[in-house]
Amino acid sequence: MLQIQRIRQQPEAIIEGLKKRGIDATQTVNDLIDLDAQRRGIRHQMEEKQARSNALAKEIGQLFKSGKGSEANELKAETGALKQDIKALNEELQGLEEKEHNLILTLPNVPHESVPAGKDEKDNEEVSRKGEIPTLHEGAKPHWDLASDYNLIDFELGVKISGAGFPVYVNHGARLQRAMINFFLDENRAAGYTEYQPPHFVNAASGYGTGQLPDKEGQMYEMPLDGLYAIPTAEVPITNIFRDEIVKAADFPIKSTGYTPCFRREAGSYGKDVRGLNRLHQFDKVEIVSITDPESSYALLDEMVAHVASLLDKLELPYRILRLCGGDAGFTSALTYDFEVYSAAQERWLEVSSVSNFETFQANRLKLRYRDENGKTQLCHTLNGSAMALPRVLAALLENHQTPEGIKIPEALVSYTGFDIIK
RNA sequence: GGAGAGAUGGCAGAGUGGUCGAAUGCACUGGUCUUGAAAACCAGCGUACCGAGAGGUACCGGGGGUUCGAAUCCCUCUCUCUCCGCCA
Numbered sequence: 001m002l003q004i005q006r007i008r009q010q011p012e013a014i015i016e017g018l019k020k021r022g023i024d025a026t027q028t029v030n031d032l033i034d035l036d037a038q039r040r041g042i043r044h045q046m047e048e049k050q051a052r053s054n055a056l057a058k059e060i061g062q063l064f065k066s067g068k069g070s071e072a073n074e075l076k077a078e079t080g081a082l083k084q085d086i087k088a089l090n091e092e093l094q095g096l097e098e099k100e101h102n103l104i105l106t107l108p109n110v111p112h113e114s115v116p117a118g119k120d121e122k123d124n125e126e127v128s129r130k131g132e133i134p135t136l137h138e139g140a141k142p143h144w145d146l147a148s149d150y151n152l153i154d155f156e157l158g159v160k161i162s163g164a165g166f167p168v169y170v171n172h173g174a175r176l177q178r179a180m181i182n183f184f185l186d187e188n189r190a191a192g193y194t195e196y197q198p199p200h201f202v203n204a205a206s207g208y209g210t211g212q213l214p215d216k217e218g219q220m221y222e223m224p225l226d227g228l229y230a231i232p233t234a235e236v237p238i239t240n241i242f243r244d245e246i247v248k249a250a251d252f253p254i255k256s257t258g259y260t261p262c263f264r265r266e267a268g269s270y271g272k273d274v275r276g277l278n279r280l281h282q283f284d285k286v287e288i289v290s291i292t293d294p295e296s297s298y299a300l301l302d303e304m305v306a307h308v309a310s311l312l313d314k315l316e317l318p319y320r321i322l323r324l325c326g327g328d329a330g331f332t333s334a335l336t337y338d339f340e341v342y343s344a345a346q347e348r349w350l351e352v353s354s355v356s357n358f359e360t361f362q363a364n365r366l367k368l369r370y371r372d373e374n375g376k377t378q379l380c381h382t383l384n385g386s387a388m389a390l391p392r393v394l395a396a397l398l399e400n401h402q403t404p405e406g407i408k409i410p411e412a413l414v415s416y417t418g419f420d421i422i423k
Numbered sequence: 424g425g426a427g428a429g430a431u432g433g434c435a436g437a438g439u440g441g442u443c444g445a446a447u448g449c450a451c452u453g454g455u456c457u458u459g460a461a462a463a464c465c466a467g468c469g470u471a472c473c474g475a476g477a478g479g480u481a482c483c484g485g486g487g488g489u490u491c492g493a494a495u496c497c498c499u500c501u502c503u504c505u506c507c508g509c510c511a
Contacts, residue, residue, distance in 0.1 A: 043472080044479095058441075061491080062441090
């Protein structure tokens with residue numbers, strides 16, 4: 001959520017910035033400025049009457065105490081009128097506040113200056129590319145065939161137990177999955193991230209804090225009986241650890257990591273992209289979340305990007321890094337880098353990580369602040385990224401590392417898996 | 424699932440109609456003292472919004488009500504804790 005103060009102070013910059021998302025926010029911004037001016041005017045009126053009313057109440061109290069009951073009763077007349085006025089003004093104020101709030105929620109984050117304008121993935125900007133795209137042997141297969149040939153993942157069994165999009169990992173597949181989780185967590189911890197094991201269900205306040213609610217409840221599994229939502233990403237519980245907190249600037253950067261399964265309804269996305277591990281209702285992901293001050297957040301973003309890159313290097317997977325254009329970046333993001341690995345048998349790039357700086361957009365909702373050198377509270381900058389999303393990494397790993405002898409495990413993972421080839 | 428208790432500032436914990444944004448203790452910050460540290464003493468120390476400032480307003484779990492006036496009384500919702508039962 002953008003800050004109203006920022007909209008008030010630099011409306012042109014916001015309108016200009018949002019154009020990169022293909023949005024013309026002129027009307028909304030102008031309406032917000034109007035609403036805000038009205039709201040503050042009404043509030044001022046109300047507060048003056050409240051001040052008067054408070055003063056009268058004190059006076060009346062004094063008069064009663066000193067036995068001047070009749071004088072006190074005279075003052076009550078004025079107080080009664082004030083009370084009605086205050087009530088009316090308050091209703092008006094609440095109406096304006098609600099309108100303003102609902103309107104401000106419709107504005108996405110303003111893209112960082114480096115974000116290219118554009119409307120979809122075709123306008124994303126490739127910033128780097130690393131690793132060799134392997135030449136596969138004759139008869140190489142996509143991962144869904146490998147998964148069944150080597151008995152690694154049973155998709156049909158998942159359908160039986162739960163439904164499509166809930167695969168069952170078996171034997172070496174299950175062990176490989178567990179190995180990767182441990183590998184990623186260890187690497188993150190070594191890079192200075194504090195490890196958390198957060199809840200997998202969250203309440204509405206948490207969903208609201210990170211921006212899944214309102215409006216996007218359709219993407220989450222909901223348990224209405226208990227008012228809980230299955231997390232679509234560990235970002236939700238981990239970031240909400242810091243909701244309503246004033247953190248110490250001395251602790252910056254605050255770096256957290258955690259593994260969780262992620263649950264996504266993916267309503268309406270049935271079709272071409274859902275084959276195999278490409279899109280699931282339940283999948284595993286290790287997440288990194290960082291909190292810092294506005295001055296250092298972009299340096300921290302670069303650090304997170306470099307860290308994620310190092311993970312893919314160690315897994316010996318070819319990847320490219322994209323700077324997302326305005327139209328393709330998430331609603332809450334100011335700048336997002338996507339990591340895509342090349343899955344050699346499918347011959348396509350798969351998104352395996354998305355690293356973003358939200359600046360104050362999330363912190364504003366979360367009420368996540370720190371105290372600056374003057375002792376004033378300021379909103380933090382929040383960042384997060386996947387490190388990593390497992391299924392697509394697994395897909396690329398199976399496809400790229402397949403040989404006629406079997407599937408080779410990257411060196412870095414062998415101490416975690418306990419085997420170096422799947423036959 | 425049954426029964427009960429409670430929700431107050433970073434924490435602990437007072438406060439049952441007026442001068443309470445809220446005692447006190449701890450923690451924290453600054454200072455005095457000390458060679459240094461500790462102790463002791465002094466001072467400061469919630470958040471948000473409006474305002475150039477002085478200052479004003481709101482907030483004692485959320486919402487509503489009574490009253491000239493509510494942390495305090497009433498209604499309602501939510502949550503937490505304790506005991507019993509069940510259970511990993």
